[in-house]
Amino acid sequence: MEYLELLLKGLIVLFPFAFHWMLITYKWSFRKIEKELIKVLVTGAAGQIGYAILPMIARGVMLGPNQPVTLHLFDNIKQVDEALNGIKMELIDAAFPLLKGVIATTDIVEACKDVNIAVMLGGLLRKEGMERMDMMSKNMSIYMAQALALGKHATADCKVLVFAKPSNTNALILKEFAPSIPEKNIRCLTRLDYNRALNQIAKRLKVHASDVKNIIIWGNHSSTHHPDVNHATFTTKNGERLVREHVASDHWLKTEFINTVQHRGLAINKARKASSALSAASVACDHICDWVFRTPKGMWVSMGVCSDGSYGIKLGLIYSFPIKCENGKWSIVQGLKIDEFSRAKMEATAKELIEEASFAKSCLNEQ
Numbered sequence: 478m479e480y481l482e483l484l485l486k487g488l489i490v491l492f493p494f495a496f497h498w499m500l501i502t503y504k505w506s507f508r509k510i511e512k513e514l515i516k517v518l519v520t521g522a523a524g525q526i527g528y529a530i531l532p533m534i535a536r537g538v539m540l541g542p543n544q545p546v547t548l549h550l551f552d553n554i555k556q557v558d559e560a561l562n563g564i565k566m567e568l569i570d571a572a573f574p575l576l577k578g579v580i581a582t583t584d585i586v587e588a589c590k591d592v593n594i595a596v597m598l599g600g601l602l603r604k605e606g607m608e609r610m611d612m613m614s615k616n617m618s619i620y621m622a623q624a625l626a627l628g629k630h631a632t633a634d635c636k637v638l639v640f641a642k643p644s645n646t647n648a649l650i651l652k653e654f655a656p657s658i659p660e661k662n663i664r665c666l667t668r669l670d671y672n673r674a675l676n677q678i679a680k681r682l683k684v685h686a687s688d689v690k691n692i693i694i695w696g697n698h699s700s701t702h703h704p705d706v707n708h709a710t711f712t713t714k715n716g717e718r719l720v721r722e723h724v725a726s727d728h729w730l731k732t733e734f735i736n737t738v739q740h741r742g743l744a745i746n747k748a749r750k751a752s753s754a755l756s757a758a759s760v761a762c763d764h765i766c767d768w769v770f771r772t773p774k775g776m777w778v779s780m781g782v783c784s785d786g787s788y789g790i791k792l793g794l795i796y797s798f799p800i801k802c803e804n805g806k807w808s809i810v811q812g813l814k815i816d817e818f819s820r821a822k823m824e825a826t827a828k829e830l831i832e833e834a835s836f837a838k839s840c841l842n843e844q
């Protein structure tokens with residue numbers, strides 16, 4: 478009887494503590510499920526790629542199925558003001574569970590406010606008869622202005638992915654004019670070239686693209702980039718095999734393969750009379766997903782990043798390298814053997830980037 482009384486008294490004393498503890502654990506378990514909101518800026522959002530990528534981001538393709546997002550849509554041409562609002566209405570109507578808000582604006586400051594990720598699609602496409610240098614100089618001043626706004630208004634660790642061409646050099650300008658954003662966070666997209674190369678090899682070997690890995694895209698996202706298969710492998714029933722040995726045609730690898738990959742964008746442009754929006758949007762999600770989470774074990778991808786001098790590439794150039802990622806951090810895959818053929822191609826594409834960079838500098842000095 479005494480024991481029972483003692484136990485009862487003990488329970489009465491302990492109950493408020495136990496209840497409090499239960500409340501805290503309950504709140505914590507909720508916090509674990511509810512991830513912090515990520516704000517994603519898409520510039521040039523009223524364009525072709527914008528229309529393809531926005532629903533992908535809202536559906537969790539880029540940042541995972543549990544990640545709530547707010548989308549910041551920016552486009553700067555007056556006529557697109559209405560189009561932007563139309564896209565906003567569509568995004569709302571689709572009722573994506575992860576989409577917590579949409580801002581559609583032609584004001585770059587409002588667009589950049591506190592964004593965690595910036596997908597830079599905005600820019601001028603080269604029209605027929607337009608000089609490449611003309612297109613480049615116009616896009617460079619656009620990137621300078623947007624870099625200033627991003628540097629001032631985005632979050633300090635904002636991750637930036639540049640699409641708009643010349644994408645490596647636009648990213649370089651962004652790096653120069655947004656010094657508050659760590660240079661490790663400024664990238665350009667060469668994943669499309671990478672995936673295109675996987676597909677050409679897969680077709681040749683009669684396997685699926687997902688069975689092929691570790692091709693490298695070196696250099697510029699232009700027709701000088703070099704798709705290198707010297708370290709690439711593919712999966713068979715009997716284990717991994719070297720692509721180069723099984724293709725068994727150096728001639729094909731050095732001519733048709735490279736040429737097809739380098740000019741695939743042009744071929745699609747000719748066929749569609751528009752850029753490769755669907756595939757570009759999809760691989761941009763692959764790029765950011767790998768960057769935020771990780772590249773699968775034993776596998777690398779290609780991304781345009783700021784050169785640290787690896788493989789003899791000029792320090793500071795935005796150049797496509799083999800990249801591994803883990804938990805938001807990335808590194809250039811080191812120690813790969815480079816043959817004479819690849820070395821010459823890597824230098825040629827670096828030379829083009831050096832020329833673009835000095836052209837950019839001269840354009841910006843004139844302003």
Ligand SMILES: NC(=O)C1=CN([C@@H]2O[C@H](COP(=O)(O)OP(=O)(O)OC[C@H]3O[C@@H](n4cnc5c(N)ncnc54)[C@H](O)[C@@H]3O)[C@@H](O)[C@H]2O)C=CC1
Nearest residue numbers: 521523524525526553599600619640641642666669752757
């Ligand atoms: N790196 C890559 O792998 C790829 C790059 N691209 C490039 O991505 C860019 C976008 O392609 P699309 O969506 O097909 O082009 P698009 O012409 O359909 O859209 C571009 C959008 O940018 C907007 N824009 C123009 N000037 C702007 C400025 N100053 N600020 C903000 N927005 C501005 C336009 O109003 C338009 O809505 C192009 O430069 C294209 O060449 C395309 C495919 C692959």
Ligand SMILES: O=C([O-])CC(=O)C(=O)O
Nearest residue numbers: 669741742743746752753
């Ligand atoms: O030329 C374009 O706008 C499209 C492009 O970069 C590509 O498909 O690789």
